[in-house]
Amino acid sequence: GQQLNQSxxxxxIQEGEDVSMNCTSSSIFNTWxxxxxxxxxxxxxxxxxxxxxxxxxxGRLTAQxxxxxxxxxxxxxxxxxxxxxxxxxxxxxxxxxxFYFGTGTSxxxxx
Amino acid sequence: xxxxxxxSRYLVKRTGEKVFLECVQDMDHENMFWYRQxxxxxxxxxxxxxxxxxxxxxxxxxxxxxxxxxxxxxSLILESASTNQTSMYLCASNQMANQETQYFGPxxxxxxx
Numbered sequence: 001g002q003q004l005n006q007s008x009x010x011x012x013i014q015e016g017e018d019v020s021m022n023c024t025s026s027s028i029f030n031t032w033x034x035x036x037x038x039x040x041x042x043x044x045x046x047x048x049x050x051x052x053x054x055x056x057x058x059g060r061l062t063a064q065x066x067x068x069x070x071x072x073x074x075x076x077x078x079x080x081x082x083x084x085x086x087x088x089x090x091x092x093x094x095x096x097x098x099f100y101f102g103t104g105t106s107x108x109x110x111x
Numbered sequence: 112x113x114x115x116x117x118x119s120r121y122l123v124k125r126t127g128e129k130v131f132l133e134c135v136q137d138m139d140h141e142n143m144f145w146y147r148q149x150x151x152x153x154x155x156x157x158x159x160x161x162x163x164x165x166x167x168x169x170x171x172x173x174x175x176x177x178x179x180x181x182x183x184x185x186s187l188i189l190e191s192a193s194t195n196q197t198s199m200y201l202c203a204s205n206q207m208a209n210q211e212t213q214y215f216g217p218x219x220x221x222x223x224x
Contacts, residue, residue: 042215
């Protein structure tokens, strides 16, 4: 299957700080998604991106579809304790309908 | 409110046992998926189904089988559980017309002793 490398693997930040994470693939993707998984729950879709260069926001979250179509970025501004969880990127390559998931970034926010 | 439910949140089984993980969605979705989630590996697709009685292998189907007898239900079967199948199992579903939005269940944490 496709390899999606997500970094960093984990982050420990103070409440109020901004967060950045990214995801890279070995091949071109048509769609990039960002999910959040709260402790003990399944992932929930945060943002979907459909074309290169696209920048989309959802509240304090902003994600970008990289212009090479091989990467994507997620930023969280002014973090709060409820931002805690695991963030996953997912991408759909140019052929097939399957989505491939990244390895996840575990975020801990210290009050 | 969309809902994907999984039959158990936690399960403990012994090596060699046959294990059934059940998933039900109430959104009339055509597509259903089974993933396993392991630390450092993210979510990996085991099997998926686009229709009743239809199944397709994902990236890691070995040691698993699936059954989809009704549109709302997708079962994952471990014919003979092994310790390396200890993991979190996540079920998901989506519409054929809106495939980027997958709705996930809460997961089943399986421990094989």
